[in-house]
Amino acid sequence: MKLLQALFFPPEQPGGVSSMVPYMQERFSSSRWEMEIFWLPKRLRNKGREEVVFDTFDWTLYKDSEIVQKYIQTYRDYLWWVRMRVKKPYELIHAHHPIAGLALKQLFPDTPLIQTIHSSYERELILNGKIQENGPEHQFLVSLYHELEQKSDRLITVSQSFAEYMSSYVDHPDHIHVIPNGFDEKRFKPIPHENEIAQLVTVCRLVPAKGLDILLKACAELKSRGYDYVLHIIGDGPYRKELEELARQLGVYNETIFYGYTLHPEEFIPFFDIFVLPSRAESFGSVFAEAALSCLALIGSDVGGIPEQIDDGVNGLLVPVEDYIALSEALEKVISDPSYRYELSRSAWEKAKSEYSLTHVVNLLKKMYLEFDTSMRDVK
Known part of the structure; x- marks a missing residue:
């Protein structure tokens, strides 16, 4: 199976996604699996120019917000970069950021999309004092959950708590799957030590x-x-x-x-x-x-x-x-x-x-991936 893992941040960025996805590659290095990772370079800004239209809501209702405008421009940039760099077809796309998932689904509508939502950007912005609860930015960002539900073939999040949070923004909350992040046991392991303090x-x-x-x-x-x-x-x-x-x-x-x-x-x-x-x-x-x-x-x-x-x-x-x-x-x-x-x-x-070991989570993901490829359902 030819699989694309689509990130937003480069893999060296801190965070759960970067602690997991780059280290998954060796678990998929076999004749039966081919996995590649794609992301938007940090230096790439203000390249995209095309019109953005979502199927489930009108984003222009929030266009006066600088945060929304920045988000939309980043989406345009991601579309531009995908057109520039992604040429060969994949059998499955697994996206780890809303921008990544929506952009790739727009350009490859016939390729199945698994979308994992790892965190709530709107809650972070509210807690950090950047936006107001129920303000235009908040409304725009939570509207993306419904858009993602419509565009994804499988919607995943990383905890039951977050699945419950998302439930009020989607039509079918019972269809949300929960798969936590996984972490490489070779990198995170105990080391015997003693500290006086x-x-x-x-x-x-x-x-x-x-x-x-x-x-x-x-x-x-x-x-x-x-x-x-x-x-x-x-x-x-x-x-x-x-x-x-x-x-x-x-x-x-x-x-x-x-x-x-x-x-x-x-x-x-x-x-x-x-x-x-x-x-x-x-x-x-x-x-x-x-x-x-x-x-x-x-x-x-x-x-x-x-x-x-x-x-x-x-x-x-x-x-x-x-x-x-x-x-x-x-x-x-x-x-x-x-x-x-x-x-x-x-x-x-x-x-x-x-x-939460990478071995455990990769096994869960492989089982899910195989649901989208009938020719490989018997592969372990």
Whole structure:
């Protein structure tokens, strides 16, 4: 089967898709499978010129928004790049971004399209203060779910929570499939180590939606109770200066290390002890699965797809959104009791190994792909 994996961002970008799709290629390197990856180069901008028309809604109702105009121009650019680069036919397209799926379906209408929606751009923009809830940008972005439903032969998302979120925007919510992201067991694996002082780590884009202000307040509370720790913040973003200033104001700057963007954090995440991320929204939370495969204890907020990964008190701890006191108490539990921390981390590793390993997810995807090729249904 000739299969195209269509991304939006280049594969070296951080995030769940980039942690999965490029590493799937070797699992499809056989005479029975041929898989290629396609994406829009970062430098390519303002090339597309053609008119954009959607079947299920009129996007021009929102044309006065700069965000909508930018989205539409990016869609035009993707169409332009596909026309330039994709020449040979494929038997199946699996897209991992709405722009990728809609553009490829427009140009290859007879090729089956599987569309995975990995996250909610509109919720991120709302939480980060970029758009207003129910404003024109919000209405435009949620309208895309219905368009994708109409254009896709199979619609997938990465958590049951996000499938429920999408259900109000589509005609047939019961047709949405849930397949989580998968992570290469060769890259994310435990490494035996001992730290005299508890090492906390978080990996994310530095934006308000990730709740790092709540984490810093929780760490200040920990410090006031006399607990020693080091907090490692891996990632960059527009909120970094505000977070650094907040760390100074709270008196935890000396205990906090801001790394900035790091291409391969999996190379040293296994040497930490506790992964913590109090997100305000999370469709799946790929970093939790990555940290679990590295055998870290997990602490996250009880929101979105995170509770589907963390069974509170069994393989990690869940805390209410925005509650820095509850977060500090959860951190205190795992810092003060190394044996409990180990039990949590071991359970997290076992669950991630069974449900979020790349081997497991690739097997789920292969089974789905074969439904679109009757000649290969007996292939394992």
